[in-house]
Amino acid sequence: MLRLIEHEALERDFGEPCEIVSEIDQNIVQIAHEMAHLMYNSDGIGLAAPQVGVNKRIIVVDCTEERNNTVYLINPEIQWQSPRNIQSKEGCLSYPGLVLPVSRPERIKVIALDLNGKKIEFEAGGIYARCIYHEIDHLNGVSFTRRVSRQVRRHLMRKWKQKRDA
Ligand code: NI
Numbered sequence: 130m131l132r133l134i135e136h137e138a139l140e141r142d143f144g145e146p147c148e149i150v151s152e153i154d155q156n157i158v159q160i161a162h163e164m165a166h167l168m169y170n171s172d173g174i175g176l177a178a179p180q181v182g183v184n185k186r187i188i189v190v191d192c193t194e195e196r197n198n199t200v201y202l203i204n205p206e207i208q209w210q211s212p213r214n215i216q217s218k219e220g221c222l223s224y225p226g227l228v229l230p231v232s233r234p235e236r237i238k239v240i241a242l243d244l245n246g247k248k249i250e251f252e253a254g255g256i257y258a259r260c261i262y263h264e265i266d267h268l269n270g271v272s273f274t275r276r277v278s279r280q281v282r283r284h285l286m287r288k289w290k291q292k293r294d295a
Contacts, residue, residue, distance in 0.1 A: 131163045131181040133171070136223045136272075139179060145270040147179055147186050150203050153246045157187065157203070161244060165189045165199045173222040175260040177267030180223050188264035192257045205241035205265055208250070210234035217259060221273050227289045231276045233262050 150157055160183055168176040168189055178187040190200045216232040236254045239261055243249050253261055263273055274282050 202241035209238040211236040
């Protein structure tokens with residue numbers, strides 16, 4: 130069963146992009162399903178493979194209120210992003226309780242493979258766009274803590290660690 134790795138372990142690979150999935154075999158499908166399971170169990174809206182120690186370009190997302198629309202994206206890429214950015218509060222399952230104000234494009238166009246290896250392309254906005262962007266960042270070795278200024282990061286992470294260690 131897959132587990133979330135500690136954020137310290139995740140940070141060791143900062144800047145290291147994950148490998149492209151060359152073949153969607155049974156193993157990849159199983160990893161993706163277990164990731165979804167973990168995401169729902171953890172009450173998250175998205176999860177990227179490196180968060181569970183798997184160095185592959187796999188993400189799962191579900192931003193619906195009903196929690197009934199699992200989106201599996203293999204080798205996802207952002208094809209286009211709107212020039213307009215929006216700042217909003219963001220969390221991450223690898224940093225439980227940490228909330229950061231992150232600025233991201235309002236809309237994105239995504240291209241990826243689904244679990245059957247079929248090419249899919251779609252446009253996303255709002256929280257859905259934000260979530261996919263956040264997860265693709267993970268695949269590129271970028272955590273949301275790197276999407277805020279150094280000053281904000283130091284201040285809010287110090288508070289977060291104090292609360293966590295209290
Ligand atoms: Ni995250």
